[in-house]
Structures are given as C-alpha cells and as structure tokens.
Amino acid sequence: MTTAALLDEVIETLYARHTTDPEAASAARREYEDRRGKVHQDDELWEPWSAAFVEWYVVERVAAGERHPPAVATYRALAAAGDPRAAVARALVTSQRSLFEIRAMARGRIELLDLLGGAAFHVDEQRALHGVEVGDVAELRLVGVFGGPGGEIQFGRTFLYHPKVARGAIVERARAMLASGSSRRDVIDHIAQLRVQVMRYRHMPAVRVYELGTRIMG
Secondary structure, three states: OOOOHHHHHHHHHHHHHHHOHHHHHHHHHHHHHHHOOOOOOOOOOOHHHHHHHHHHHHHOOOOOOOOOOOOHHHHHHHHHHOOOHHHHHHHHHEEHHHHHHEEEEEOEEEEEEOOOOOEEEEEEOOOOOOOOOOOOOOEEEEEEEEEOOOEEEEEEEEEEEEOHHHHHHHHHHHHHHOOOOOHHHHHHHHHHHHHHHHOOOOOOOHHHHHHHHHHHHH
C-alpha cells in the first residue's frame, strides 16, 4: 500500500470513530464559523470548506474539558496494539496547517513555500491537481509520514485556494498580524474569513477585499 493510500485509510478510520456525535459536531461547526465565517451549502466554497472543517475537527480541535484532539485517542490505541497505522495517525496529529504558495510543479512532486514561516516543502503528490498553477496561494495541511526510510510529505484534505492576485496583500496582512502577536492560527482563520468575503463581494476586486481586511466585515 502506498503512503497516500495508507493516509487515506487512517483518515477514514478517524472520521468513522470521531464524527458520530451530532451535537459535538454542531458545536464545533459553530466555533469554526465564528473564527472563519459562515459558508452555505449552495456556495462555491462549501465542499473545500466542509472537508477542511472535518479534518480540523478530528485532528486539531481540542474540545472544552479535553487536553488533546480526538485523533490522539486513536493514535494511542493503535500504538498500544502495535498497529503500523499508528505512525500515520501520529503524523496527522502533528501535521502543519498554513498558507502556502505553489512554487513549482512536476510529476509526482510539488514545491511549496510557507508564507507564514518561510520554509520550503516538497510534497509527494501523484494525483493531477486540475486547475492548480504555479503562483497559487492556498491554505493546506501537510502531513509528514516518516515511519519508513526517507519518509514522505503528503497533503491532507484541506485545500482552500485564495486569489493569486491577492498574494501580496495576504503576505502583508499576515506579517502585520504576526508582528502584533497574533498566532498562526489567527492569521490563517482571518485570511479564510476574507476568502468568504471575496465570494460575497463579487463586484469588488479580490485584492481590495484582502487589503481592507476587517473593515469590510463591519
């Protein structure tokens, strides 16, 4: 089994185990929307927004009264049983979500630049990412699976693309927020809010929405 296939299998296992409580999921969705904005089912962002939410809910969110995200419990159970999938579950729990620029694309390999931290990453990706171009900016989750020799970096299921023309405005706003003490998560979620506003303010140039920031949200 390829690393990508094993990652998909573990993600599906985590989702099956940790998304069965509708009340908890509903509360988490409200929290998510409070930070990032509300997207409706008929909006163009619905599918990537929902995929990013479920991944965040399972592998990143720490619920009130808990110390770890839900995926940690599954990781510990797999590790205790000697299950080789434990390494992949751990990789998901320690995965990195950030804003990236796509710097280069080749068959089976994509080069990214972390716009918040400045690090470069090479992601193993055998699928064809239709419509994706060099220079695109996106919120992505990178999963480093290093259980075997060499290891690989894979994409998670978070793919939220921002307008390429807004790269400069995004970087400027991110730097200002980080300099004022905002966390990386604060920056990512704020930029996601602005992506929702781009969808709402179609009459306005996208770059202007990112330049205005919170001023456009009242």
